[in-house]
Amino acid sequence: MDVTPKSEIEKRISSFQEKLREQELDGGIIVLNSDMFYFAGTVQNSYLYIPSTGDPVLMVKKSLRRAQEESSLKNIVPMKHPMEIPAILASFQYANLKKIGLELDVLPFNNYQMYRKVFPGAEFSDISPAIKEIRMIKSPYEVELLRNALQVADRAFSAIPTFLREGIPEIELAALFEAELRKGGYSGSCKMRAFNQDFFYGNLCSGSNGAYPSFFDGPVGGKGVSLSSPQGAGWKKIKRDEVVYIDYTCVVQGYTGDQARIFCVGELTPHMTKAFEDMLLIQAEILKGIKPGTPAEEPYLLAVKIAEEMGYKDYFMGYKEDQVKFVGHGIGLELDEWPIFAKGLKNPILPGMTFALEPKLVFPEGAIGTENSYVMTEEGPKKLSVTPEVITYIK
Incomplete structure (x- = not known):
């Protein structure tokens, strides 16, 4: 099966990081399959963290093997539970996150509540409009x-x-x-x-x-x-x-x-x-x-x-x-x-x-x-x- 070219993924992430900086966010977490495929080239059960600057981190629950085969991202790591996200991100020098973007147009309320537990004290913002703006212009x-x-x-x-x-x-x-x-x-x-x-x-x-x-x-x-x-x-x-x-x-x-x-x-x-x-x-x-x-x-x-x-x-x-x-x-x-x-x-x-x-x-x-x-x-x-x-x- 054809994989999304690395150059495509890099341009998309770069455009998104500009939007994150405009919103003064530390980064954004992507989970919706459509957005996940757009930015990571895979729809394996994962959490994708894209920082405002630096390399993204793809945290995979299942299947790690396929995610590594399908995605050109540099940092692809295993994860068992969302509560591990802060520690995983800290290992990549993304610690003490205070302002995080989420896909609030599609994210279920219970999942939002889960993020509040994972990142206590963090402020959450909607990154869905930014994602839709980037995706509406096709390469x-x-x-x-x-x-x-x-x-x-x-x-x-x-x-x-x-x-x-x-x-x-x-x-x-x-x-x-x-x-x-x-x-x-x-x-x-x-x-x-x-x-x-x-x-x-x-x-x-x-x-x-x-x-x-x-x-x-x-x-x-x-x-x-x-x-x-x-x-x-x-x-x-x-x-x-x-x-x-x-x-x-x-x-x-x-x-x-x-x-x-x-x-x-x-x-x-x-x-x-x-x-x-x-x-x-x-x-x-x-x-x-x-x-x-x-x-x-x-x-x-x-x-x-x-x-x-x-x-x-x-x-x-x-x-x-x-x-x-x-x-x-x-x-x-x-x-x-x-x-x-x-x-x-x-x-x-x-x-x-x-x-x-x-x-x-x-x-x-x-x-x-x-x-x-x-x-x-x-x-x-x-x-x-x-x-x-x-x-x-x-x-």
């Missing part, structure tokens, strides 16, 4: 990993016509599609930072199931296979002449590509065909308006304006009361990275950001639209998705 290495993930997705989408047929249950079609993704290296785990946003590979809905709402913060729901997992593909059999909406992530070597494509056994109505073409038009208008420095809310505000002018006020990005309030999101090690294209978010869109843009409509008879992944460049967004943006018909 050329990361962009290539995303590009590779979308190549895998393309091969899986291209295989759909070989097994989509009238009468196949959504869940069976999903399983066959997911098998193609797995054969290409999909890890089987799509990570989200948001609390309780459980997410599987993606979303496959046919006909009216595309309008069936769910808890998930996305425009399309789906019944799912049970009430314990009420989202995505269900037991419904796919009918002739109805829309088959397939919106999936593809995570390869940790990095998450995201795209949606539309299929149909038979023929869609002129209404649905026009709706699809209109979403391509909105996508094109959004892309024309994104320049380096464009506030993150502008793509959303523009998309809503055009959709309403087209008569889609009640259908854009969800059906009526189940509409979501964004039209795009950052992608990387997590599906919900910065930037988020939503009203009120004025942070600038910058070169190196990677994002998925997803103008979609949800009608009672089904969901339709498009989604593609992009990297922001000095000239504007550059498309990473390669699958043709057409409605694929199976006769």
Whole structure:
């Protein structure tokens, strides 16, 4: 398996240490798997201490062997219990820590209480915004990993016509599609930072199931296979002449590509065909308006304006009361990275950001639209998705 290049890890840590010094912190402790992989190149059960200056220390509960094989960090040591952390750090001359950064956006309260016992008298600060700021700008290495993930997705989408047929249950079609993704290296785990946003590979809905709402913060729901997992593909059999909406992530070597494509056994109505073409038009208008420095809310505000002018006020990005309030999101090690294209978010869109843009409509008879992944460049967004943006018909 490929390891993260040492030069990548060093640049990431250096950027983070600048943020630590800006916050006047002695250092930060990383435990979330996504952040751990970003800064250490491994997700073994560990605690990563990054000092404001000096070499990081990776303290590993399990598996030490794999951590040493996978990470290029210099200091990788065994640890049995978090109470050992101060002594381990003191052995590397990191003693009497008074100001420590933690990932407070995701850290459970009980874990926070544990840190208060481990470091009595220390002051804790949130380092999550700093981490997200660093991670939102991708290196050329990361962009290539995303590009590779979308190549895998393309091969899986291209295989759909070989097994989509009238009468196949959504869940069976999903399983066959997911098998193609797995054969290409999909890890089987799509990570989200948001609390309780459980997410599987993606979303496959046919006909009216595309309008069936769910808890998930996305425009399309789906019944799912049970009430314990009420989202995505269900037991419904796919009918002739109805829309088959397939919106999936593809995570390869940790990095998450995201795209949606539309299929149909038979023929869609002129209404649905026009709706699809209109979403391509909105996508094109959004892309024309994104320049380096464009506030993150502008793509959303523009998309809503055009959709309403087209008569889609009640259908854009969800059906009526189940509409979501964004039209795009950052992608990387997590599906919900910065930037988020939503009203009120004025942070600038910058070169190196990677994002998925997803103008979609949800009608009672089904969901339709498009989604593609992009990297922001000095000239504007550059498309990473390669699958043709057409409605694929199976006769």
